[in-house]
Amino acid sequence: MTNLSSDSEVQKMLSIIYQIPMGLIETDTTGVILQMNAKSIQLLMPQFFSRGLAGDNLNLLLEQVAPELLKTVQQAPPSSGTLINQQRYALLFQGSEGIQERHFIFTVNRLDAQSLMYIFDDITHLYIKEKELSQILQDKAVEQSKFEIAAGVLHDIGNAVVGFGSYVTRIKRSVMQNETGTLEKLKDFFEKNQAALGSALGEKKAAAVSDLLNGVIISQQGYVNDIKSDIEDQMKIISHVQEILSIQRQYVVGQSSERLPVNIRNVVNDSVAMLFGSMEKKDISFQLDAPAALPKLKGDRTRLMQVFLNLIKNSVDAFNGMESDHKEIRVLVSTATDQLLVEVRDNGMGFNSETASRLFTRGFTTKAEGTGLGLDNCKKIIEAHNGELNIASEGPGKGAVSSVLFHL
Amino acid sequence: MNPAFQDPELLSWLETQSPELYDSLPFGVVKMDYTGVITAYSVAQSSLSGIAKENALGKHFFTQVAPCTNNFMVSEKYNRDVLDETMPYMFTYVTKPTPVELRLLKGKNGSQYLLSKNA
Numbered sequence: 458m459t460n461l462s463s464d465s466e467v468q469k470m471l472s473i474i475y476q477i478p479m480g481l482i483e484t485d486t487t488g489v490i491l492q493m494n495a496k497s498i499q500l501l502m503p504q505f506f507s508r509g510l511a512g513d514n515l516n517l518l519l520e521q522v523a524p525e526l527l528k529t530v531q532q533a534p535p536s537s538g539t540l541i542n543q544q545r546y547a548l549l550f551q552g553s554e555g556i557q558e559r560h561f562i563f564t565v566n567r568l569d570a571q572s573l574m575y576i577f578d579d580i581t582h583l584y585i586k587e588k589e590l591s592q593i594l595q596d597k598a599v600e601q602s603k604f605e606i607a608a609g610v611l612h613d614i615g616n617a618v619v620g621f622g623s624y625v626t627r628i629k630r631s632v633m634q635n636e637t638g639t640l641e642k643l644k645d646f647f648e649k650n651q652a653a654l655g656s657a658l659g660e661k662k663a664a665a666v667s668d669l670l671n672g673v674i675i676s677q678q679g680y681v682n683d684i685k686s687d688i689e690d691q692m693k694i695i696s697h698v699q700e701i702l703s704i705q706r707q708y709v710v711g712q713s714s715e716r717l718p719v720n721i722r723n724v725v726n727d728s729v730a731m732l733f734g735s736m737e738k739k740d741i742s743f744q745l746d747a748p749a750a751l752p753k754l755k756g757d758r759t760r761l762m763q764v765f766l767n768l769i770k771n772s773v774d775a776f777n778g779m780e781s782d783h784k785e786i787r788v789l790v791s792t793a794t795d796q797l798l799v800e801v802r803d804n805g806m807g808f809n810s811e812t813a814s815r816l817f818t819r820g821f822t823t824k825a826e827g828t829g830l831g832l833d834n835c836k837k838i839i840e841a842h843n844g845e846l847n848i849a850s851e852g853p854g855k856g857a858v859s860s861v862l863f864h865l
Numbered sequence: 866m867n868p869a870f871q872d873p874e875l876l877s878w879l880e881t882q883s884p885e886l887y888d889s890l891p892f893g894v895v896k897m898d899y900t901g902v903i904t905a906y907s908v909a910q911s912s913l914s915g916i917a918k919e920n921a922l923g924k925h926f927f928t929q930v931a932p933c934t935n936n937f938m939v940s941e942k943y944n945r946d947v948l949d950e951t952m953p954y955m956f957t958y959v960t961k962p963t964p965v966e967l968r969l970l971k972g973k974n975g976s977q978y979l980l981s982k983n984a
Contacts, residue, residue: 471959476932483960492960498933502955506938512955513962553937 482575483568488516491572500579507551515575522548523563530565530573540573541565545580560584612727615702619733622695626737629688632681640677644670696734703731718753719761721799725788728766732773739776740784747790752797754863756842764835764846768801768859771832775805775857797863807850807857816848839863867891870982876949876970879978892982899975901925901943913981915959926979933957934979942969943977953984 474481480497484490490513505512508521519527523546533540541563550559560583564576647654647667654663722745729736729743736743754761772786781804789800808816808823815821819833832848839846843864850857868878870892879887879894884905887894893910897903906921914931921930927940933956934940942948948971956963964984971977 468959475957475960478932490962493955493957493962494960495931495933495957498955498957498962499936502933503936503938505955506953511964512953513964553941 478578480575480577482515482577484515484573484575485571486573488514488519490515497575497577500577503552504550522550523561526563526565533567535567535570537567539564539566545584611702615699616730618695618698618702619730622692622699622734623737625688625691625695629685629692632684632688640670640674644674692734699731699734716755716757719756719758721751721754721761721790721797722747724758724762724765725769725790725799727762728769729788731766732769735770735773736786739773741773741776742785744785744787745790746787748792751790752792752865754797754842754865757838760838761842764838764861765799765801767832767835768848768861771859772801772803772805772857775803775807777806779806795865797865799861799863801859802856804856807853807855809850809853813848813850870966870968870980871951875968875980876972876978879970880972880974880976892980895921895926895979895981897926897977897979899977901927901940901977903930904976910981913956913958913963913965913983915957931956939967939969939979943971945971947971947973948977954981956981 475494477494478496480500481492481494482490482497482501483492501515501518502512504522505518508518510517516527526541526544526546530540544563546561546563548559548561549556551557552559558581559579560581561577562580566574566576568574644667647663647670651663651667654666657663658666725745725747729745769786769788776784783804785804787800787802789798789802791798791800812823817833817836819831821832832846836846839861845862846859847862848857848859867890868875872878879896884896884907887896887905887907888909890907890909893913894905894907895903895910896905903921903924903926906916906918908918911917911921916930924930927935934954938952939954942950948969951966951968954965954967956965965981966984968980969978970980
């Protein structure tokens with residue numbers, strides 16, 4: 458019997474190695490196992506025995522489960538230290554539920570000319586987690602791209618509807634111009650020259666021609682009126698579609714509230730696109746002056762869009778009940794060092810100093826139908842973007858300027 | 866009269882004898898309670914494993930003393946209600962591989978035994 462208490466330090470070290478939760482095997486160059494620890498037996502012995510191997514030669518097992526690994530080890534030059542460094546191998550292993558794919562990580566070192574050290578572990582559970590994680594990431598990416606597609610489709614449909622709306626508006630105008638005036642003139646001519654025509658055509662025929670013309674005029678007017686009311690209906694449908702689209706668009710974009718680079722020009726253009734109908738209706742011209750290269754602003758696109766939509770809508774509403782043949786809204790974007798300034802200028806009705814002092818009071822409105830986001834919310838959103846919002850007017854009838862200054 | 870390794874009556878012999886008598890057997894005996902904690906560890910078992918009796922008693926066999934057996938081939942079989950199976954296996958004397966033959970025994974009263982001898 459060996460004296461188990463002698464060489465206690467070595468014994469302790471060996472028992473630590475024995476207990477290391479990772480397979481350790483020392484073999485000679487032919488694969489004969491010289492030393493092995495508990496974990497290596499735990500992992501490999503079922504594999505040896507299920508293949509009818511005695512369990513004393515590692516190469517015999519590797520030949521079957523990891524031929525590539527064995528090849529790499531056997532072809533390595535005799536001098537090298539690390540032959541395989543933390544390589545992963547998929548092995549077909551006998552398990553309690555039949556043959557399973559197990560994932561192992563192997564490190565193989567040459568200890569000296571006669572012996573090799575195999576260090577390995579079963580990392581199947583990690584492998585499965587990794588796969589699950591990458592599946593989750595992939596699903597998320599798919600989900601994200603669905604949102605992007607939806608947002609893109611909404612944007613495209615929105616633009617198409619805007620185009621369609623202005624097309625219908627043009628039809629409406631041309632119908633309005635296509636007055637029955639010409640026919641009326643012809644009728645007048647007939648009536649004035651009733652006597653001459655009567656003598657030329659005969660009384661009855663002349664009266665019949667006049668009646669015919671009257672009939673044509675009436676039916677033409679009825680026809681034009683029908684078209685007008687059809688167009689009115691169309692316009693209502695279009696603005697309804699636009700409303701739905703804008704709600705949908707906010708919902709889709711609102712999926713991410715992350716701060717991402719925002720192109721302020723696009724935000725302004727989108728806001729204008731959504732207000733295009735009412736601008737066109739009121740005959741307001743719009744102009745955007747922005748330098749070609751704009752610094753990217755980091756922010757929440759949806760919220761910024763809400764702000765600019767609100768500011769531009771306020772300018773559109775500033776022309777309510779105003780008679781002017783030059784209605785104009787201009788958005789001016791300018792940059793200075795670490796600053797981005799966006800001004801929305803209109804030549805609408807403006808406001809007095811009393812209104813000015815209450816603009817940012819919650820719940821304050823000058824509009825009949827209390828509306829929108831509210832300027833106090835706009836101010837909060839801009840301040841949350843490290844910016845300032847100011848709205849000024851030189852007085853009633855002198856237009857207004859909303860200015861948003863971002864500190865970059 | 867000591868029973869042989871393959872004696873079909875070995876389980877009832879082990880159940881009725883005191884653990885000191887296990888030391889007289891020519892093969893190793895590990896007795897565990899139903900949770901796997903070692904209650905007896907024979908001299909012959911120490912000579913196969915290199916683990917002294919006093920370092921083994923009271924420890925969990927499959928995880929602390931012989932983690933090499935903690936797999937579906939050995940430890941998982943003790944989840945059965947009754948067990949009597951003989952198989953080749955590998956122990957290490959500290960870290961030197963030692964081929965052995967194992968006999969896994971489990972009675973209805975919850976005590977479980979692992980017997981081993983050099984193959």
